Amino acid sequence: MTSLDGIPGPLADELDTPSALTLSRVRLGAGGPLGSVRIAEGKVVAVVVEGELEGPVLDLDGRTVLPGLWDAHVHAAQWAGNRHRVDLAGLGSARKVAEAVRLHSVGLPAGEVLMGQGFRDGLWPDAPHKALLDQVCPDRPVALISADLHAAWLNSACLQLVGRGDHETGLLREHQAFEALQALPAVPAEVLDRWVAEACRDAAARGVTGIIDFHFSDNIADWSRRAANSPLDIRVQAAVYPRHLDAAIERGLRTGDVLPATDGLLQAGPLKLFTDGSLNTRTALCCDPYPGLEGTPEAYGIEETPYEELVRLMRRAVGHGIEPAVHAIGDRANTLALDAFAAVGRPGRIEHAQLLTAADIGRFAALGVTAGVQPAHATDDRDVADRHWAGRTGRAFAYADLLAAGARLEFGSDAPVSPLDPWLGIAAAVHRTGDERPAWHPEQRVPVRAALAASARGRSEIRVGDAADLVVVEVDPLEADARTLREMPVHATMLGGRWTHGPY
The missing domain is CATH 3.20.20.140 (Metal-dependent hydrolases)
Known part of the structure; x- marks a missing residue:
């Protein structure tokens, strides 16, 4: 962390929410030279190599500054919700998943739906079936979502709950799965919005300054509500689905249009089709x-x-x-x-x-x-x-x-299919392996x-005139081995000149 020892109180306050700030002794991009970056009114206003700019100054001690990272494919609400569900990733059979359900069902309030996410049955020696879940959880509804989001495995109690009590196996795919999951009791909007805000803060801690949200909902309405309630910590392009296309057209929204009362952080996104x-x-x-x-x-x-x-x-x-x-x-x-x-x-x-x-x-x-x-x-x-x-x-x-x-x-993550962490994708693209x-x-x-x-929507340089969406990392990515690239230590993240993570 950058030490603030000896920095007067008023200056430390200014560094927290800077209207103008110089980042000094910072590497300008991957493999770049040492220099300084001046931020004012949410934009990069000056970049100098091997030189100093006027203060207030934050000395970054040779760390590397990069354009802020984007995750170009996220299901934000589902990612946020799945962080509160049973993690089924890595379980190698239907029986192992059923055992995990049994263990996690202990102590849950009566009647609460047990939700899990992350199973991958493509290589399993056995097949998912409602009977397996019924054996370990006969009275409580259980809904398990596959890692790719395209299948759902339900027990008999949950099938009854969503009006599909006659389904033969309990393994639903594609539209059947989407419809069944939508029929489950919804998480209250205020709870889900809190979870999404937490997930966005965690994304900022990994250098994320923007996402394209493809969550299967009225994304423009959902994000407008969130932006009205509290400042967003990331930029969002909110995708539109066909059932909301007419409404978007009637409002005159075009992809890239900034939505009102969102501090310029929320834009209309693309139309998602399958x-x-x-x-x-x-x-x-x-x-x-x-x-x-x-x-x-x-x-x-x-x-x-x-x-x-x-x-x-x-x-x-x-x-x-x-x-x-x-x-x-x-x-x-x-x-x-x-x-x-x-x-x-x-x-x-x-x-x-x-x-x-x-x-x-x-x-x-x-x-x-x-x-x-x-x-x-x-x-x-x-x-x-x-x-x-x-x-x-x-x-x-x-x-x-x-x-x-x-x-x-x-690049994106398709979170929750993969974690909302751009460094995992960067490392996978560079090294084509995620393990040993x-x-x-x-x-x-x-x-x-x-x-x-x-991972930065084409940006590769710190340029004058760009929004001050920046990430400061501890290791130059060009010098990082595979593990360091995956686990890249992020020192600070800035969104439009405002710190959303770090720097101290």
């Missing part, structure tokens, strides 16, 4: 069948939105200044999404872009489509990909190929500088 499901649930739409599902109706995954409807919704959105953001995971889904962008003739985003055909790699740049990708998924899903996309993983999570073809990458195993498809590694830029 082409397919996910890898773990074997619903991602692919050109080849999933092993063991050959000959079944969903052998190739599922098409969530018919192509004609996808194009119609995209045309309506872009006609009113709203950028489409299309979920596409399987290679067939990505081809359909790119075809739709070609038909509409306007740029936008594809979220995930996990499996691509060789022919589609270059189309991202040609069509001006941003690839909103989650590098931590490459390390988290390497085993399930090797099983269900066997022989095709050379073109899975193909970030180096996309960069070489000129595509714009923006060798790199998985190391040919798809990206350089540290490119990973940092993809």
Whole structure:
């Protein structure tokens, strides 16, 4: 921590909420020279190399300052809520999950729904079934959400609660899962908003200054309420779903428009659309069948939105200044999404872009489509990909190929699928491993500088005139090994000239 010994009280107060401040003896970007940065009125107003600027001054003792980081794909309310649920990550079978449910059910208030999140059944030796949960928790509703958010496992009591008491297995996928979870008793808005605020403060402690929130709700209304109640600690682009598209159009909102009374921190986001499901649930739409599902109706995954409807919704959105953001995971889904962008003739985003055909790699740049990708998924899903996309993983999570073809990458976490921590994604993109195993498809590694830029919405330098959204780190990322990069010690985070984390 930077010592404030000897700093007069009034100056220390000014450093807490600075209207003007100089960050001195700071490395200007990854691998950058020593210099100073002057902040005033929420913007960077001067940058000098090997020189000093006028005070008040905060000496950062050679630490590195970077553009503030963004998580370009978050489900904020679900991430915040899941931090208060049973963590099922890493449990290797349905029976182990059921045992975890049994242990966590002890002592809960009668009638309270036991919520869990994070199971991955794609490699399990046994299948999730309501009977397993009924054995350990027969009277209390239990709802477990898969790590990829595309499946829910419910016991009989919970199935009755959501009006699906006749469901054969209790394992619901895609729309059935979404509808069942929405039918559960809602967390009170004031409680959820408090959880979201806590999650945002924790994100700021990891250098995050902004997110694109794809939570499945009326995000603009939810974030407007939060901003009205207390200052936001991050910038938010609030995505719109089709059921809220007409309302956004009637208000004249365009992607990037700042919402009133939010201190400029809340913007209207893109329109979220779906082409397919996910890898773990074997619903991602692919050109080849999933092993063991050959000959079944969903052998190739599922098409969530018919192509004609996808194009119609995209045309309506872009006609009113709203950028489409299309979920596409399987290679067939990505081809359909790119075809739709070609038909509409306007740029936008594809979220995930996990499996691509060789022919589609270059189309991202040609069509001006941003690839909103989650590098931590490459390390988290390497085993399930090797099983269900066997022989095709050379073109899975193909970030180096996309960069070489000129595509714009923006990194996110898809929290709660992966933790809302941009350094995990940066390290995964650079090293292609999240543990002690060798790199998985190391040919798809990206350089540290490119990973940092993809985590800062393209910003790679501290520039005069930019908003003073900055992160100060203890270690130059270019000098960090894999573990240090994953665990990067963040000294301070600034949002529009205001400290949201640190610096002392």
